[in-house]
Amino acid sequence: MTSTCTAADPLPAALTLVSLAHQAAALAHPAWADMARQASPALQLAWMVEQGLLSYDELDDLQTLDEQPSERDRIVAEVFAVLGWR
Secondary structure: OOOOOOOOOOOOHHHHHOOHHHHHHHHHOOOHHHHHOOOOHHHHHHHHHHOOOOOHHHHHHOOOOOOOOOHHHHHHHHHHHHHOOO
């Protein structure tokens, strides 16, 4: 089963955090439709890393490094925890 995203369909939260190339790679993956149903953006991003669609360095680059951690920073920290890093 494949999943397509139309202009009327909002992107899953995880995909809003990554580049267009990463979005395209995830959307083209045959297992993405099942992963997109995951409520957690952290689980979606962790899956992308596990599938080789996003590297640890690219994941690390998603952090804002602001003095006050943002929602994006919280999600990235959760991804690293899910993956057993840090």
